[in-house]
Amino acid sequence: MSEPLLSVRDLRKDYGRRQAVAGVSLEVGRGETVAVVGESGSGKSTLGRCVVRLSRPTSGSVRFDGVELAGLSARRLRPLRSRFQLVFQDPSSSLNPRWSVRRLIGEPLRVQGREGDVAGLMAEVGLDAALAGRLPHQLSGGQRQRVGIARALALSPELLVLDEPVTALDVSVQAQIVNLLLRLQEERGLGYLFISHDLSVVGALAHRVVVMSEGRVVESGPAGRVLSRPEHPCTRRLVDAVP
Template sequence: MSVLVVEDLVMRYGGLTAVDGVSLTIAEGETYALVGESGCGKSTLARCAVRLATPTGGRISVAGTDITRASRRALRPLRGGFQLVFQDPMASLDPRLTVHDAVAEGPRIHGRYSRSAVDDLLAEVGLDPSLGERLPHQLSGGQRQRVGIARALALRPRLLVLDEPVASLDVSVQAQVVNLLRDLQDRHGLAYLFIAHDLAVVASLAHRVGVMYLGRLVEEGPAEQVLTDPRHPYTRALVDAIPVETPAGRRDRPVLAGEPPSPVDRPPGCAFHPRCPIARPSCAVTSPVLAGEDRRVACPHV
């Protein structure tokens, strides 16, 4: 069953188009990773998906309910079904609330609070319930992110939108949190929209991958296929830039040359053509669309 359905989503801020006609579907128990360079629109899409922002156009449906234009009042009873986990747990947690109170906040608002349920939830994310009396600054970064995950799970959602949830953590802690997310998904059948730029993390968690460039999807498909056999030149550049481990240690590889164009002054035709190694004259004229079924690519030359 589809938990999240996004259709032709558009988000504009004045003359800037942050998201430009994106469609995607996430099934129960599935992780859909959205990747791309900073500024490509993936975090804006994440905010729209949980209605922290109201899109300019398109449609968003969660568990069969259209939430695209729902008012704040109409959204309130629905919010338990979709929650957001932020990149920086320290910034997203109220420094005045104890861990227990932070996790209990949602259930209290919705009249579903139980002390034992909060303690059980802390244990489920790998925290001793005794930590419930501590304040966020008394925890490590990994512990704070576990609190953020527990808080998101407190109303038993069907969809979690995870916006770079391990980017601020040490590599060893990243692996622990990714394993936790995988275990929680297996246990509860959660659907994840996973926003990331680290393709190594994506490879360890995602079932499907969507690649965004300047507000549009340029490639989408099963994670293993996209990451091992990238077809769009932009996806290929991202995969080629994944750091490699050598006997001398971790070595970064060359990243894509140039900077993404401004969303305010989008190039005509294919937005990627000024940086594309296989660009042809027609690429500056014709704007490609995603083509294919299970594996979709927005490039007629691959």
């Protein structure tokens, strides 16, 4: 059996006496979407930040394609970063407001000293070429999120950690972004760690679901089973919240 693309084992993240993540384990295979769901404050976003090493875990293991990330120095981690990328909930907070779309998407390529096709990336995520010179405030919310996704794809990653990527969008735009993510996964074979509290979106994307509450995994399994026959009270509350 081949090793999963991402393997998290007994991951903990403490902030003083508070355990934001308390012994979480999960796996993501190539071309697979694993959704991490939970109510606000459950620790799911902290988990995502630990996976991509924006936050250093207190203890536990994060293995990406067989390489242990949790204890790597910044210097040794740098060449691996292009292989996994984070897509934020609010793209505005991660986009330099003074940079054009062209520069925002091309910046990862410049930093890594690589050649790349910014126009091709824009087309891949459904952005019109006429938007290349625009600034973030001149774009719609959906267009800004497409810029964020294009920038994440610039270095041809194998894993995307998507932290509530459609929460700030209206329902029709959410559906467009979900369809975009499904197409990109099929074409590129991407693995997704999809963080959300919205099970209507999760149901359209995920192969497996991991439910967190107070920093711990309280339920997990195939998406169809978890969403149709929830066992834990937290999962039932999330299911009941779906319109």
